[in-house]
Amino acid sequence: MNGVLNLLKPPAMTSSDVVFHVRRILGQKKVGHTGTLDPGAAGVLPVCIGRATKIADYIMHGDKEYIAEITFGMETDTQDSYGRVTRVSEGDITRKQLESILPGFTGKLLQKPPMYSAIKHEGKKLYELARKGITVEKPPREVYVHKLELIRGMQNRFLLRIRCSKGTYIRSLCADIGRGLSACAHMSFLMRTETCGFRAEDAYTLPEIEELAGGGKAAAVVQPMEQAVSFLETLRCDPYLYRFLTNGTPVDLGKANLRVQADTNYAVYCKDELIGIGKKAGNTLKLVSMLKELGDSRR
Missing domain, CATH: 2.30.130.10 (PUA domain)
Structure with a gap:
């Protein structure tokens, strides 16, 4: 079997967990994902199978789209709702205030990688060091935010739609927006809705794939490589x-x-x-x- 499976990752599961389950369900050894999605996040995670693992890097470098919730009033060490609270701020952020600052967070940005990330330092992932209380200063990286749109929300909780380049940390973007408004903020929800043309509405869950595999129909939902490289x-x-x-x-x-x-x-x-x-x-x-x-x- 060679191709790409458009998978909908559930929250509370790592990207590596997804690969493990796909290997088991499909009985395939050569399986790889196309870019880590935070364990607490849900959404599109294209999984490459067989010879298609050779195109994983190309899919990984494509643009991404997310729906994220930003919550004001609190910062955490992980920049999301799973971390330890490190700072709080008083007062409400209004929709008008948020809308006024969003244009400044589009286009080319320099973004400092969060400590709780899979970026490596001297062979160790930053989150492994962070769990030991070790902080490493990594230089800012250039990312690009194509679109940053306020969908809805009020009084400190807002939903944003973000279209951005590979390597953009939405958690860091939320924290930076908070600081831009002289407030604390963290990312309280994240769903990846698209990556390199693979969309959430076309994705399959692990239980759906397992059911299809049980009926010998799993191959029908694996995109052939010709379709997968159409971008x-x-x-x-x-x-x-x-x-x-x-x-x-x-x-x-x-x-x-x-x-x-x-x-x-x-x-x-x-x-x-x-x-x-x-x-x-x-x-x-x-x-x-x-x-x-x-x-x-x-x-």
Whole structure:
């Protein structure tokens, strides 16, 4: 089985837990998720199976969309509702006040990674250090918030819709918004509604997948790799290039009839088959991820 499963992760389960359950349900060894979602959060978690694990990084780098609840009046050490309260503030934040500050948190931002995160420092994850009371100052990272919209709410509790780049911490965004209003704030709810085109309304829960697997129908809900890489630019090569591509030989762009942009990942097709992910390297097209089994590449 090769493809991507659009899974709806429940709260109180880690992304690694999800992978464990999918392996068990589908009887597949090669399974990987496409980016950690906080244990307390719910939402879309695409899971790659078989050869599709090679495209996990490409899906992971796509934009994300979230629905988050920001609650004012309290900060925690984890920046969400599961942490220890570290600071409180008095007074109510109004809808008008919140709306006035949101534009300042869109576009390119420098965001300091939270201590309770999976980012590593000298081989240790930050949350492992944080649990031991060790604090590490990591340099701010550049993220991009495409859209930040107030959906509804009043008197210190508001729902936000956020569309952002990979690596954006919504917990940190909520805490920073609070500080921007001279108040304390934390993220009290989070649901990821989309990642790289995989949407929550199309996702399946683990019990649904288990039921389908019991009836021998699980493969029907696994997106084929051709569909899973549809967010990439497509490059269709002449049939004579088939043996070069399937052997991993770089294609001379000066001789081939191909227009390839630098710093762009392409889903490379030849003879109507998805061969792999290609990228320009000098004056050649090089496959950086082979998606076709070499066993069926000889024609």
